Amino acid sequence: MTATGIVGEFLALKEETDADILAMQCGDFYEFFADDAELVAKELDLKVSQKSSHGSSYPMAGVPLDDLTPYLKALVERGYRVAVADQYETESGHAREIRRLVTPGTLLETTDADAQYLAALVRDAEGFGLAFADVTTGRFLVTEVADAADAHAELYRFAPAEVLPGPDLRGDDDFLASLRDGTDASLSLHEAEAFAPGRARRRVREQFGEEALESVGLDSERAVRAAGAVLAYVDETGAGVLQSMTRLQAYHARDHLELDATTQRNLELTETMQGRRDGSLLDTLDHTVTSPGGRLLREWLTRPRRDPDELERRQACVSALASEALAREQVRDVLDGAYDLERLASRSASGSAGARELLSVRDTLAVLPALVDAIDGSRLVDSPLRDVVEAPDRDAATALHDELDDALAEDPPKTVTRGGLFQRGYDAELDDLIERHEAAERWLDELGPREKREHGIQHLQVDRNKTDGYYIQVGKSNADRVPDHYRQIKTLKNSKRYVTEELEEKEREVLRLEEVRGDLEYELFEELRDRVAERAELLQDVGRALAEVDTLSSLATHAAGNDWVRPELNEGDALEIEAGRHPVVEQTTDFVPNDLRLDRDRGFLVVTGPNMSGKSTYMRQAALISLLAQVGSFVPARSATVGVVDGIYTRVGALDELAQGRSTFMVEMQELSNILHSATEDSLVILDEVGRGTATYDGISIAWAATEYLHNEVRAKTLFATHYHELTSLADHLPRVENVHVAADERDGDVTFLRTVVDGPTDRSYGIHVADLAGVPRPVVDRATDVLDRLRDEKAIEAKGGDGGGEPVQAVFDLGSGQFSGESGSSDADESSGPSGDEGTAVVAATNGRADASQLDAETEAVLDELRSTDVTETSPVELMAKVQQWQETLHDE
Structure with a gap:
């Protein structure tokens, strides 16, 4: 062409x-x-x-x-x-x-150990249906959720490489923008017909069997539509892995701990807030020796369980492995020889696995009986770990191992079309071809010595290349001895190349035998690879068992090396932790352990204390200890009793999302809204600074009301860290609210953060001390200290400013008299009109001397009259805040 x-x-x-x-x-x-x-x-x-x-x-x-x-x-x-x-x-x-x-979701040739999901998403009037398929392992999961927040949480949890939005979502710009913002997934618009209910249901049944939907309890049309669309996409892109998708798994919200996307980020489960794996909980706990084990550990951390029986089973395995160091290391040594069977099954199904990959299948199947022997030869034999390795069909695994062992050569070539793949005795026809081919090659090997002897040519060799084929090369010094039946084909600097009719005939024979042998071996290899692909479910079962043992061993290794304990799990309300620690922070610093007690009667802790003292760490470690317990792991504490929760919700800091038109405060309020709507009395809620993104009175009001709602309506176990010390008074009025604070020691102006959490409130945040530590200029720190002292002692601030000519200006408003006074040319207020030290005096800063009593109008006088008549001792904080906000608005308008 x-x-x-x-x-x-x-x-x-x-x-x-x-x-x-x-x-x-x-x-x-x-x-x-x-x-x-x-x-x-x-x-x-x-x-x-x-x-x-x-x-x-x-x-x-x-x-x-x-x-x-x-x-x-x-x-x-x-x-x-x-x-x-x-x-x-x-x-x-x-x-x-x-x-x-x-496409990103159908790439088989990945070297990333993490799962690589292709997702489809469908919405109807009742909620969302989602399907997740990992083409590299054959895993296929479906679920349904009630709202967009839950859908985003699942997408964040699975982190798909590619998402197929259904036809009803493609015009929803806000949802798609949130999807792009919350994941790194590529969005692909697959044909709308693939999402049609009838077509999707037919595809699912063809793939997984007629009774598959009923057997997993999947009767949701939207979930079926998502599943059918994924199957159609995988088929139409030609990935060739449908044969490896052997099992449909439906899961439900009640099976797993609810972790919205915000909580997963805030707790830094798989990556830090900066987007790095290093420093995450996954990175800390990952001592796995296989890539499937690491993949499963990630899945467990992002999808903790709620089934106490399953958690007890995992805990028993971790306990046995943690207490038997020699047996644990032997298990890990055996696992170290395992390859990724789930991915090898998919590569076999797609036709991309070579002979070396099938040898990896063989070698990994041999790990299973070796693992059984390691467990049986130790005290692990009495643990549930034995049941894990007994789950796959060992006889079928052994049979496949033996078939591959009998078939494949120990060192096959990378290319599967050129022969050399099989051992002798595997196929009689192939053995005959190999024998004839080897005989021809022996003739060629012997040709050179024979020609040297026969013709007395010392500098002679027989060789082969792609250009000339087989040839006889003779040095020029011996050219006069070349017999007449040699035909010259090339002259080089120091030698000449020749062929003979006999050599050409033998070359044709060798090439024909190589071609026939290569074709036959490739045909035999395809048949063998197909038989491996037909056993994809077996390979997945074995691979999953090995991965689970690896994951449990990783948890045990970390527990044994870091003095973690087995938590007591129950279905009650208690969360009692003695000497608890943060699982990640304790790796990098000398950690001060702290106790925690939450239960039905003490269900809401208001956490106060200095900035940088460890309030956030204290609350996060409570959440992580609960989460680890529901993974089946040991936990960082001296002892722990953990009531199984249905969800963990956090609001910890916020960032502007200006591109989406959302300020820091808007993000904060949306996160709070999600918690108040989603949490139940069986949830754990972590709040770190609610209301800080707006005006003080607004913020206190929101924080106060949210506390009441969580306490009275939601009744979730809650830890709420705040610098609004006014909230500590709620403990006097709400029966389940109690105060704790992080202690600090202040001596001679120096502050030491003790990192110890004790009962009771505090009324100081030591923010100026933190500003000093952060390097804020000394004049600013000293002035802030003066202002703080004045506020505490006199409820007044002396404003230092200028009128444009360098003269300082000050204005004082006396709540008792309702009079303003101002003075220029002095940095101190006049004693007759300045702050008197009474609690009813406040100072209004003026930079140009505008304020004086003669300028007060009727509206302002009315505000002052109402202020004078307000009895703060008889007014509730919420009502008082509302009044103050109303007065502010009135004065602002004036």
């Missing part, structure tokens, strides 16, 4: 697909032409050449056939959809066809 024809074929194939880039096989290369070549060259730093024909020139870039995978992975990870057109033989030559569309 001419260059123009090749480019024409490329452009025609590109028209057939909606892919961003097309990689087209041309012999031993995958080529990119025209705009695709320029794009790929820019992204991957490839060299661009020009292909010219009939006056036209086309940019061209290419990669070798066997090197496509890393380039493909790099392009897809940059968000491109890449179509791959493979070449095949026809009677008239070569043709090409798009066999696969590679």
Whole structure:
């Protein structure tokens, strides 16, 4: 085919697909032409050449056939959809066809150990249906949730690489914007017909069986629509992994602890607030020795369980492994030889697994009986760990192991089309071909010595290359001894190359045998790989069992090495922690442990204390200890009793989301709203500074009302850290509210944070001390100290300013007399009109002397009259705050 024809074929194939880039096989290369070549060259730093024909020139870039995978992975990870057109033989030559569309959610060639999910999302009047498929492992999960917040939480939890929004969501710009903001997923608009209820249900039944939906209790049409769309997308992109999707798993909110996206971020479960894995809970606990074990640990941390029986089973396994150090290390040593069976099953199903991958399957299947022996030979035999390794069908696993062991050569080539894959005795026809091929090669090996002896040529050797085939090379010094039946084919600097009729005949025989052997071995290998793919469910069962043992061993390793304890789980309301620690922070600092008690009668703790004293850490560690207990892990404490909760909700700090039109305070209020709507009496709520993003009175009012609502209506176990010390008085009026504070020691102006939580409130935050520690200029710190002392002692502030001419100006408002006074030219107020030390005196700062008593109007006088008549001792805080806000608004309007 001419260059123009090749480019024409490329452009025609590109028209057939909606892919961003097309990689087209041309012999031993995958080529990119025209705009695709320029794009790929820019992204991957490839060299661009020009292909010219009939006056036209086309940019061209290419990669070798066997090197496509890393380039493909790099392009897809940059968000491109890449179509791959493979070449095949026809009677008239070569043709090409798009066999696969590679997208972020269907990329098999990933080296990332984490799960790689493709998700579909459907909405109807009653809620959302979601489906998650990991094409690299064959896992397939579906669920339904009630609202958008829950849908976002699930998407954040699974972190899909690609999301297929249903037709009813594609026009919802706000939802899609939130989706893009909350995940790194690529959004793809799959055909609307794939989401049709009838078509989706038929696909699900064809894939998983007629009774699959009923067997998992899935009767939600929206969840079925999402599942059907995922199956259709995987099929139409040509990933070829449907055979590995053997099991439909439906899960429900009641199965797992509710963790919204905000809580997962705030608790830094899998990454820190800065987006790094290092410093997260996952990074701290991950001592796994296999990639499936690490993947499962991540799943457990983001999807804690609520089933006490399952949690007790996991705890028993961790306990046994933690107490048996030698047995634990032996188990970990055995697991260290395991490969990722779930992914190997998918690669086998897709037809991309080579002989070395099948050897990895064989070697990993051998780990299962070795693991059983390690457990049986120790005290672990009496633990539930034995049940984990007994779950897969060991006889079937052994049979597959033996079949692979009998079939494959120990060191097969990477390429599966050139022979050398199988052992002798595997196939009689292949054995005959191998024997004939080896006999021909022995003849060739013996040709050189034979020719030397027969013709007395010392500098003679027989060799082979791609250009000349087999040849006899003779040094020029021996050229006069070359017999007449040698035919010269090439002259080199110091030698000449020859062939003979006998050598050419033998070469044809060898090439024919190599071709026939390669074809037969490839055919046999495809059959063997298909049989492995047919056992995908077995491989997944074995892989999951090994991963679970690895994950449990990781938790036990951390528990044993960090003095963690087994928590007592119950279905009551108690959360009692003795000498609790933060699981991550304790790794990097000398940690001061603290106790915590929450129960039905003491269900709401108002946590006060200095800035930077550890209030947030104290609350987060309570949440993490609860979460770890519901993972089945040990916890960082001297002892712990944990009542199983249905959800953990946190509001810890906030950032502006200005691109979405939301300020810090708006984000804070939306998070608070979600908690107040979602939490139940069986939840754990962590609030760190509610209401700080607005005016003081507004903030206190919101915090006060939220506390009352959580206490009276929601009744969730709650820890609320605040610098609004007014909230501590709630403990006198609400029966389940109690105060605790982080202690500090102040001597001679120096403050020491003790990091110890004790009962009772505090009325100081030591913010100026923290400002000093942060490096705020000394004049500002000293002035702030003066102002704070004045406020405490006199309820007044002396304003230091100027009137533009350098003269200081001050204005004082005396609540008792209702009179203003101001003075220029002095930094101190006049004794007759300045602050008197009475609690009813306040100072209004004026920078240009505008305020004086003669300027008071009727509205302001009315406010002052009402202020004078208000008895603060008989007015509730909420009512008083409302009055103050009303007075502020009136004065502001004036």
